[in-house]
Amino acid sequence: METTSKQFTVSVYTENNIGLLNRISAIFQRRHINIESINSSVSEIENVSKWTIVVNLTEEQMKKIIGQIEKQVEVIKAYYHTEEEIVYQESCIFKMKSDLLFNEQQIQNIIIDNNARIVTVNKQFFVLEKSGRKEEIELLYRELSGFGIMQFTRSGRIAVSKEEMKISKILEAINY
Amino acid sequence: METKTIQKQQKTQPQTERLSGSEAIIKCLLAEGVKTLYGYPGGAIMPVYDELYKCQDQIHHVLTRHEQGATHAAQGYARISGEVGVAIATSGPGATNLITGIADAQIDSTPMVCITGQVASHLLGSDAFQETDIVGISTPVTKWNHQITKASEIPEVMAKAFYIARSGRPGPVLIDITKDAQFEEFDFSYKKCTGVRSYKAIPETDKNALSAAAELINNAKKPMVVWGQGVILGKAEAAFKAFIEKAGIPAAWTILGVSAIPTEHPLNVGMVGMHGNYAPNVLTNECDVLIAIGMRFDDRVTGNLATYAKQAKIIHFEIDPAEVDKNVKTDVAVLGDAKVSLKAILPLIHKKSHNVWKRAFDDLYAIEYEKVIKNDLHPTKEGLTMGEVMKEINIQSKGEAAIVSDVGQHQMIACRYANFNQSKSNITSGGLGTMGFGLPAAIGAKMAAPDREVVCICGDGGYQMTIQELGTIFQQKAAVKIVVLNNEFLGMVRQWQQLFFDKRYASTEMTNPDFVAIAKGYHLNARRVTKRDELAEAVQEMMQSKEAYFLEVCVEKEDNVFPMIPTGASVSDIRLS
Ligand SMILES: Cc1ncc(C[n+]2csc(CCOP(=O)(O)OP(=O)(O)O)c2C)c(N)n1
Numbered sequence: 021m022e023t024t025s026k027q028f029t030v031s032v033y034t035e036n037n038i039g040l041l042n043r044i045s046a047i048f049q050r051r052h053i054n055i056e057s058i059n060s061s062v063s064e065i066e067n068v069s070k071w072t073i074v075v076n077l078t079e080e081q082m083k084k085i086i087g088q089i090e091k092q093v094e095v096i097k098a099y100y101h102t103e104e105e106i107v108y109q110e111s112c113i114f115k116m117k118s119d120l121l122f123n124e125q126q127i128q129n130i131i132i133d134n135n136a137r138i139v140t141v142n143k144q145f146f147v148l149e150k151s152g153r154k155e156e157i158e159l160l161y162r163e164l165s166g167f168g169i170m171q172f173t174r175s176g177r178i179a180v181s182k183e184e185m186k187i188s189k190i191l192e193a194i195n196y
Numbered sequence: 197m198e199t200k201t202i203q204k205q206q207k208t209q210p211q212t213e214r215l216s217g218s219e220a221i222i223k224c225l226l227a228e229g230v231k232t233l234y235g236y237p238g239g240a241i242m243p244v245y246d247e248l249y250k251c252q253d254q255i256h257h258v259l260t261r262h263e264q265g266a267t268h269a270a271q272g273y274a275r276i277s278g279e280v281g282v283a284i285a286t287s288g289p290g291a292t293n294l295i296t297g298i299a300d301a302q303i304d305s306t307p308m309v310c311i312t313g314q315v316a317s318h319l320l321g322s323d324a325f326q327e328t329d330i331v332g333i334s335t336p337v338t339k340w341n342h343q344i345t346k347a348s349e350i351p352e353v354m355a356k357a358f359y360i361a362r363s364g365r366p367g368p369v370l371i372d373i374t375k376d377a378q379f380e381e382f383d384f385s386y387k388k389c390t391g392v393r394s395y396k397a398i399p400e401t402d403k404n405a406l407s408a409a410a411e412l413i414n415n416a417k418k419p420m421v422v423w424g425q426g427v428i429l430g431k432a433e434a435a436f437k438a439f440i441e442k443a444g445i446p447a448a449w450t451i452l453g454v455s456a457i458p459t460e461h462p463l464n465v466g467m468v469g470m471h472g473n474y475a476p477n478v479l480t481n482e483c484d485v486l487i488a489i490g491m492r493f494d495d496r497v498t499g500n501l502a503t504y505a506k507q508a509k510i511i512h513f514e515i516d517p518a519e520v521d522k523n524v525k526t527d528v529a530v531l532g533d534a535k536v537s538l539k540a541i542l543p544l545i546h547k548k549s550h551n552v553w554k555r556a557f558d559d560l561y562a563i564e565y566e567k568v569i570k571n572d573l574h575p576t577k578e579g580l581t582m583g584e585v586m587k588e589i590n591i592q593s594k595g596e597a598a599i600v601s602d603v604g605q606h607q608m609i610a611c612r613y614a615n616f617n618q619s620k621s622n623i624t625s626g627g628l629g630t631m632g633f634g635l636p637a638a639i640g641a642k643m644a645a646p647d648r649e650v651v652c653i654c655g656d657g658g659y660q661m662t663i664q665e666l667g668t669i670f671q672q673k674a675a676v677k678i679v680v681l682n683n684e685f686l687g688m689v690r691q692w693q694q695l696f697f698d699k700r701y702a703s704t705e706m707t708n709p710d711f712v713a714i715a716k717g718y719h720l721n722a723r724r725v726t727k728r729d730e731l732a733e734a735v736q737e738m739m740q741s742k743e744a745y746f747l748e749v750c751v752e753k754e755d756n757v758f759p760m761i762p763t764g765a766s767v768s769d770i771r772l773s
Contacts, residue, residue, distance in 0.1 A: 035394050039331055039341065046336045087518030093340045093360055096394045191393060 025076045027056070028100045029108065029179050030086070032071040033063060033187050035094040044071065044095075047088045053077055057110075059176035065187055068096065072108075074177050097190055101181055108179035111151040113139070114164060115171035118146050124167060134160045145170060212383035217347035217373065218243035220384045221311065222251050224354035227386045230282050232256045232273065232643055234266035236293075238286025240326060241313030243378035258643070258672055261664035263290050265636035267297020268662070271306050272640030275623045276598055276648070278431070280307040280361050281640060287313045288326030291372070292333065296630055298368045299337040303627030304452060305429060307366035309357050310334075316376040317345040331372050339367030347380035351387070359389035364397030365516045366429060399517060401532035401540055408528045409487075409511045410544035416485035418553045419445045420476070420508075422468055422497075425452035425626075426490015426515060430534035433457065433619045436489065439538045444549035446557050448476030450491050452626040455616035459595065465557045469497040470761045471608040474568075474770060475560035477761065480505050481768040482556070489513040490534045493523040494627065503766035513537050567772040568758050573613065579752030580728060582606050582681045586613040588732050589651055589679070592739035597649035598623060598641055602634030602658035605687040608757045610653040632661030638676045639668055649677065649739065656682040656708050666718040669744050677738050678720075678746045680711055683753050691756045715746035722746040 034040055041060070048055050056074040063070035077085070082100050089098040118141060120127050131138065136150040150160050157174060215223065221244055225233065235257060237245045248257045260266040263285045270281030281301075285294055291312040301308045315324040331343045340360045342353050350373070357369040391397075413419060427436045433456045440447045440457075446465040449456070457464055466473030468480065477499075480486065486508040491497070498504045501523060512519075512526040513534055520529040530537050572583030586609055589597070595615035600623040601607040607624055616622060623641055625633040638652035659680050669676055686704040693701050715722035721741055725734045731749065738745040759770045 038343075039335060042332060042335045050336065084518070084522055087520075087522070091516065091518045093392060093395045 023078055025078055026102065027074065027076050028082050028102065029106050029177060030071070030073040030075065030089070030098060030100050031179065031181065031185065032073065032089055032098045033065075033096040033185075034069050034071065035096070036067060036069045037094045040092070040094055043092050044073075044089060047085060048075065051081070051085070053081070053085075057176035059178055061178070063187070065191070068187065068191075072177055072179050097185070097187060099181065099185055101179070105183065106179040106181050108153065108177050109151050110154055110157055110175055110177050111149065112157045112161070112172065112174040114148040114169055115145050116148065116164070116167065116169060118142065118144055120167050121146055127167065130160070130163045134163070136160060210385040210387065212385045214381055215384040216243070216378070217350055217380050217382070218247045218378040220347060220350045220382070221354065221373070221378070222247045222255065223384060224351060224386060225282065226254060227388070228280070228354070228358045230255060230280070232258060233282035233284055234258045234260050234269040234273075234640065235284030236260060236263050236266060236286070236290055238290045238313065238326070240287035240315055240375050241284065241290070241311075241378075243375065244284065244311070244313065244373075257284075258639075258668065260636060260639075261667045262662065263293030264296050264632065265639075265662055265665045265668065267294050267301070267308070267310065268630075268633050268636035269640035269643075269668075270308050271297060271301055271633075272600060272623055272637030273644040274306050274308055274640075275637070276620050276641040277644040278620065279644070280309055280358055282309050282311070284311045285313070286326065287315055287330070288328045291328055291330035294370075295333065295337065296632075298334055298370065300625050300628040300630045300633065301368035302337045302339065304625065305366050305425065306368065307361040308368040309361050310368060310370045312370065312372045313378070314343065314372045314374045317374040318376070320345075320374070330370065334370045337368070338370050341370040341372070343372040343374070344377050345374045347377045347382040350377070351384060352389075355387060355389035356392060360392065360395065364395075398515060398533045399531040401530065401537045405528055405530045406537065406541050407544060409530050410541055412485050412509050412511060412528060413443055413445075413487065414546045417550075418483045419443070419485040419487060419550065420479060420483035421445050421447035421487045421489060422450065422476070422480075422491055423447060423453045423456060423489040424450040424491025426513070426534050427453060427456040428619055430490060430515065432490070432533075432535035432538055435535045435538035435542070437461070439542055439545065442542060442547050443545050444547075444554075445487065446476075446550070446554050448473070450494070450497055450626070451611045451622070451624060453491060454611060455619050455621040458617050459615045463554075466561070467612060468767070469494075470499070471612065471757050471759065473561070473612070474564035474759050474772065475557040477759070477767040477770045478560055479556060481507065481766065483508050485509045485511065487511045487513070488524075489538070490515070492519045495523070498523060499761045499765055499767045499769075503768070564759065564772065572609070577752075579755070580725070580731065580749060581755060582609040582751055583613055584728070585679065585681060585731065585735070585749050585751070586610060586653075588735040589739070590615040591732075592735055593649055593651065597621070597651050598645065600624065600634050600638040600641055600650060600652045602652075602654040603629045603631045603688075604655040604658060605683070605691065605755070605757045606653050606655045606681040608688075631658035634658060635662045635678065636665045636668070638678070639665060639672065639674050642674045642676045643672065651677045651679060654678065654680050655687055656680055656684060656706055656711070657686040659711075663714070666715060666720065670718045670720065673743070675742060675744050677741070678715075678744070679738070680746070680748045682708065682711065682748055682750050683755070684708060685753060687755075688757070690754070694754070694756070696762070711748045712746070720744050720746050722748075724748040724750065726750045
């Protein structure tokens with residue numbers, strides 16, 4: 021039995037429903053599993069939501085949890101993936117003092133080298149945005165932290181799988 | 197020309213009538229075939245009660261004495277009839293009082309719809325009087341739940357609620373309806389729900405899985421079946437019987453599975469699990485193929501998983517994909533409806549009889565009989581045993597009664613020793629082990645099956661958790677036979693204290709009231725038995741009574757239930773003393 025924890029990215033296709041966040045997060049909570057990040061949005065199919073959840077657990081646990089998620093009435097289908105099986109992005113924003121932009125030459129280079137983007141600048145502060153993989157964001161954070169970060173926030177992961185997820189086919193196949 | 201179009205429109209559009217939300221709720225219940233529901237009124241559900249008042253001739257509302265009682269009564273109703281049980285309550289405390297029964301129905305897969313009133317939608321989230329987030333609270337213990345804030349949602353949501361509660365693996369559904377939605381008028385029409393796109397009630401049975409299972413079964417030398425409530429819920433009793441008879445396989449049951457085939461069936465080898473029979477527990481670790489049907493390998497059944505049936509190939513017939521490989525890794529999983537799968541596998545199975553293997557069960561039964569059963573059923577000591585009370589009930593019922601039990605030692609004794617000739621006859625709280633379940637569940641069972649004898653077996657502890665339902669029994673004239681096996685202890689906990697906590701009886705001794713006087717206070721026939729020579733006659737009097745009857749039997753105070761698999765031990769390390 022696999023006993024080491026790994027990071028998995030879960031994709032869940034659901035009906036759009038008020039109570040579902042509660043239902044899905046309760047599945048993790050009940051088993052004392054921390055959700056690293058969770059994101060819900062529209063999907064490629066009309067009226068179908070897509071959730072992307074990042075968790076650390078064993079594959080054995082992961083399989084059971086997928087079963088529990090799919091068991092929920094309003095869940096259409098759930099998948100789990102390792103990092104190699106997906107293309108993902110996370111995004112983050114930094115708020116920093118505007119002086120830094122003009123006084124610290126290095127800042128300009130960090131922005132360019134990291135493919136970050138200045139969203140807005142005013143007298144007091146500027147806002148920097150960066151999308152990318154987890155390590156890229158962590159790197160940028162490390163490089164900027166010496167200069168004093170006023171505010172930082174990072175989004176949940178969003179991901180697409182390399183393999184097809186046959187949601188439309190599943191929906192077609194459900195005749196009711 | 198104009199009239200023609202109008203006529204055409206009328207044909208294609210469903211017939212509607214202008215109704216209030218609460219009228220609509222009653223119409224929905226009637227359309228779903230609900231004749232009886234259990235509940236308790238209060239502010240936020242009063243419009244619905246007003247309609248119940250007007251529709252008394254079509255739908256019978258039973259006022260229980262506590263909302264928990266309403267849920268257990270609805271469960272008893274569902275368990276004996278196979279229909280959806282319905283409970284109704286007001287917002288706030290009314291709604292929270294339903295939770296234990298809902299959790300019980302969830303873990304025991306009982307079809308139930310609960311309707312709760314809610315504060316008006318403009319007050320939601322304002323901490324209004326008797327507002328509680330019952331949808332949030334009930335989420336982890338419901339199969340589905342939903343809040344209605346507009347009357348126009350009622351027909352579709354109610355139809356969906358009943359469909360979800362009864363289809364696939366059944367379970368409880370809670371529908372919360374704001375008070376304004378109960379008053380609001382709208383154009384009502386009803387269409388039964390036949391499917392929900394994101395919900396697959398029953399997975400298809402896979403032919404390859406069936407043939408793989410059949411091959412294992414046909415080649416098995418020492419096969420054993422363990423069946424659970426799935427056989428009953430799937431109405432698969434006949435298909436199940438045909439299957440084990442053709443394959444000649446000894447079959448053991450979980451406490452929710454019992455009664456699917458008659459107790460006296462020659463292939464019935466008894467109960468598995470913590471207080472189950474010696475033979476099926478021991479031989480679980482000797483069989484070569486274990487065929488699990490409609491059961492979920494609960495820890496009370498498997499004991500230590502690391503040593504559970506490791507030598508055997510495991511076949512799992514199961515409707516819920518999430519149960520497969522959850523606790524026990526299977527070699528072949530046959531997903532689908534038990535009846536469909538069992539019918540489909542029958543022609544693939546070779547006719548066999550495993551006589552030598554079956555004898556291994558008989559031999560171990562003989563040991564259990566000598567060490568345990570004989571003393572339970574035919575005691576020679578002075579004090580009365582719970583087992584001999586069950587024996588007398590069996591004699592009187594001839595196996596035709598439904599036995600509703602509460603939770604504790606008496607429950608294990610009732611399940612071990614009750615005789616059943618009919619399916620859906622053992623009604624007990626299995627997965628949740630809810631003390632207080634018995635008495636109200638017996639009311640629901642009796643009302644769903646008035647022609648059947650319903651005997652409720654309680655301990656003196658659990659009985660007092662829902663004792664107030666004696667009022668419901670009296671008011672409804674529900675002819676339930678109530679037996680309290682009084683050992684003046686919370687017996688099951690005391691047994692554990694004796695065995696595992698050096699007899700430190702922390703808060704398990706009970707100073708009890710005069711139970712007979714209490715029953716008489718509710719105008720019930722009541723009697724107390726303290727001696728063996730009174731027992732048979734008292735049980736006979738109870739069983740022959742046309743009305744409700746209360747019988748208290750004062751049993752040995754410190755008897756223990758054996759066999760027993762201590763927590764964490766292997767099924768084959770089951771103790772006989
Ligand atoms: C609501 C609830 N609370 C506590 C328990 C724990 N418990 C299990 S059995 C038991 C003792 C039951 O005593 P009694 O009803 O007298 O039955 P007996 O075991 O003596 O037959 C207790 C306290 C439970 N199962 N349910």
